[in-house]
Amino acid sequence: MKLFIAEKPSVAKAIAAELGVSGRGDGFINCRNDVVVTWCFGHLLEQAEPDAYLPDDIPKTKKGRKIWRMQDLPIFPQHWLMEAKSERGAKKQLSVIGKLLKSAATVVNAGDPDREGQLLVDEVLEHFRARQPVERFWVSAVDPASIRKGLAKLGDNRSYAGMRDAARGRSRADWLLGMNLSRAYTLAGGDGLLAVGRVQTPTLFMVARRDYVVRNFTPVPYLSITADLAKETVPFTARWKPGPDQKGLDEEGRLLIDLDVGRALVERLSKEKTATVLSAETKRRKANPPKAYSLADIQIEASKRF
Structure with missing residues (x-):
């Protein structure tokens, strides 16, 4: 068979x-x-x-589980069960x-x-x-x-x-980190269960960090400099981009937050009457016709409009 x-x-x-x-x-x-x-x-x-790998002489709870003790950590199974x-x-x-x-x-x-x-x-x-x-x-x-x-x-x-071995390695890594660190942090903290996971803990950290940034956000004014240009009667708009050594930018080097530096820059650039195009690139793109609506697409579009 x-x-x-x-x-x-x-x-x-x-x-x-x-x-x-x-x-x-x-x-x-x-x-x-x-x-x-x-x-x-x-x-x-x-x-x-973990109880399957710990000695049998460890005291047990009323539910028959072996109690958590710091001296038993870390638990490294020699033969995985x-x-x-x-x-x-x-x-x-x-x-x-x-x-x-x-x-x-x-x-x-x-x-x-x-x-x-x-x-x-x-x-x-x-x-x-x-x-x-x-x-x-x-x-x-x-x-x-x-x-x-x-x-x-x-x-x-x-x-x-x-x-198969890659999946098994991932599973055992999850077990080693989750079981050992959850017990260690819980025993050290003393205020209830503190769960630690290979995926959940860094993910929770990113969410918490972003939430902290949002709650403590302080608006900062910045300047966005653009110029209306024309070439042979064809108008176009150019946006100023800071150089690598530009002063007055934010920590990420993207926004011009020093208004005095920005105003001086605008005043200097406004005196220029001509500009030189150092490089240009034209791309031909193909756009397929839109697909028919799915139920999810209809719901998203309806939510935007109604």
């Missing part, structure tokens, strides 16, 4: 439709030519909690895949075409210690033509080991 493991039910149904459905079971679809298609619900497995997700549907589907693997002669990883899609099927195969040959089904769309093309070009799953 050949077993396809898709990342989600919708992809499994699309694959089964092209293979030819001959029957359905609880968590899988039977197809012609002794092929079975099953699916995950995203990641069915997750990283074990994966556990089935606690959701009932995830555990049930994982069990279905395990039973199907026992009868499979060949397996096809039909995860999404990215790092996470590669990992979430591979980690299921590792969980059940699958030893069958594994092929890789790789498509970026689930229309019938793309599915047929992918089925005709199944590759060797081992060729995608780098993507």
Whole structure:
């Protein structure tokens, strides 16, 4: 039997439709030519909690969890553990895949075409210690033509080991930073949970910094200098741009905020009667006709007008 493991039910149904459905079971679809298609619900497995790596003699809370102690940090797992997700549907589907693997002669990883899609099927195969040959089904769309093309070009799953390892490295980096730093900051702070994350913390910092700048914004007047010119009766407007050594600019070197310097500059430039074009560039551009409105486009346009 050949077993396809898709990342989600919708992809499994699309694959089964092209293979030819001959029957359905609880968590899988039977197809012609002794092929079975099953699916995950995203990641069915997750990283074990720090309790799994800490000594058993650590005191426990009333809920049976090991208490947080600064002397136990940092936690660096020597052998990483994966556990089935606690959701009932995830555990049930994982069990279905395990039973199907026992009868499979060949397996096809039909995860999404990215790092996470590669990992979430591979980690299921590792969980059940699958030893069958594994092929890789790789498509970026689930229309019938793309599915047929992918089925005709199944590759060797081992060729995608780098993507699997990249996703696993990202996951473990998240765990190491989040688990260790969240515990360290919480224990040091003493005012409730302080969650730290590889992505959420720098993102929150950027939002907080921007919010601080907005709340403490002080308007500063600046000068924008333009000149109305003409060449052979063809008028055009030129905008003054500061040089690298221009004085009186803001911290970013864009705006002229020293009004005295600006007024002196305007007075000097206003005496000039001619200008020399040092360089000019003309570009021919092509503009496609606008696309028909989508629902989102209509809502955006309506919000602007009404």
